[in-house]
Amino acid sequence: MKTTGLSQAKIARELTKEYIAKKAYCNDMFTKVDVLAIVSAFDDSAMVLQEMGKQDFLECIGYDFLPSNGVLMTVRCVLWLFNIDTSKTSDSIVWSGIWAAWIVKNIDAHVLGWEWMTCNEPLGLFTKPYDLSSKYLDEIEIILPEIAATAQQTWQPAYALLRNWVCCAFDYLHMATNVLPINPLAKYIATLLEPSKRTPKENIWFVAHTEDDVPFYYNRHSQECVLDEPEDFDGARVLVPRFMELQMLDVLMGDANLRAEVEVRRHLLEMARDKDNAWVECYDYITKARYYYSLQRLKLSYSRPNSRNIIKAETSPAYRSVIRIQSAYRRRQAQELVNEKRAKCKQMPRFQTRHFF
Incomplete structure (x- = not known):
């Protein structure tokens, strides 16, 4: 870093800025680069983002109002990473114009094919960090803290994942652009950043x-x-x-x-x-009303239960069995009553003639 002609305060600010930028990749002595962690974080964020559907990104674009400031800044960062300058463009044009057209075009280009079926990982949009542009890294670095400070409840799920991807992509590009070139092991570490070979899937x-x-x-x-x-x-x-x-x-x-x-x-x-919530729909011919009975819970309800497992009484084997048992029980009761009356009749006095006078 050139320090000629700079005040001590300016030098201190520049050193602090450089330390903050490199802190994510290096230890306090700036001797060890945590490359694998950064690459893995980018891969994980890309995989999660790739599972989102097209509608997850497009649904909120049709709203009559702009999204939160954090979402707008995230969108600007994505466009910057793909080398699209939006510095002098208003939020409304960026959101409903540039971003809407860009996201539709790129999702259609990368997602509509069946390319994922022949490879061991998703392909397409957001998955190739080596194709991103480092031209606007300084602008992204300035607004990243504001994005992180935006309230969580103002984020749509897809754009919350997009924010995470932006942070990981920035770390990746900043490491590859500003940190690795001055590292003694730059050539070896660069091999870790090469895209992995995609092997065909074995399953059918x-x-x-x-x-x-x-x-x-x-x-x-x-x-x-x-x-x-x-x-x-x-x-x-x-x-x-x-x-x-x-x-x-x-x-x-x-x-x-x-x-x-x-x-x-x-x-x-x-x-x-609803197999444990079965009900039988019955009809009372006296009151002309329907009622529902649960043979499992032994409950009676005159309002329709919240269950998909409701069958007619005529088609319920359990209900027919109950009716048969009930009929047999009542028949036995009636038979016992008849037998009791016959026994009483036998004990009553008998007359030889019906003419009493």
Whole structure:
């Protein structure tokens, strides 16, 4: 650092700024670079962000008001990292103009394909730090503290993850640009920053679930979906990103037969969830009113219970069994009453003739 002509206060400020910038990567003596931690943090933030769907980013763009200042500054940082200057542009134009057009274009370009199915990690937007620009690192460094100070409740989930990605991307670029070149082990450390080789997936099947939790299985070779687990299913431990689940769901819902079968299985799942909350719908012919009875809880209700497992009395085997038992019990009671009356009749005096006079 050149110090000629600078005051002591200016030199102290510059040294403090340099220390803060390098503190994340170096120890107090500036001799050890924690490269692996920074690279891992960037990879983790990119993986989490990649699972967000397109609608998660676009939904809030259609609002009639601008988002919080932290979201706007995060968007500016993302555009700067992709070498798009927005320094002299108003917030409204950046948000509803530049950012809206940029995010739609790039998400469509990177997400609509099926490239993830042939690789061992997600591809596309936000996943390649070596393609980012370091031109606006100084501007990003200035506003990062303001972004971090923004209240958490003002963040939409997708943009909160985007904020984390911006912080990790800044650390990565700052390390690669300002710290590594002056490190004695720069050549060796640079090999750690190279993109990993992508190896083809070995599994053929992927499993996902509909919104109603109905499982379905996707074959990456035939690009078809089935609802029954295949005999050669090998994707139990494969984590499918959310954006891929949405595309697999589109394939599933594009088949009318599978769509109808999904509806049947959804109903069966709801019935299974309420198997311990079964009710029988009965009808009282005297009061002309319906009532509900739970054979499991032994409860009677005159209002419809909050349960999917409600069946008609005519179709309930348990209810028919109760009626048969009840009928048998009442028949026995009636028979006992008849026998009792017959016994009393036998004890009464008998007359030889009906003519008493």
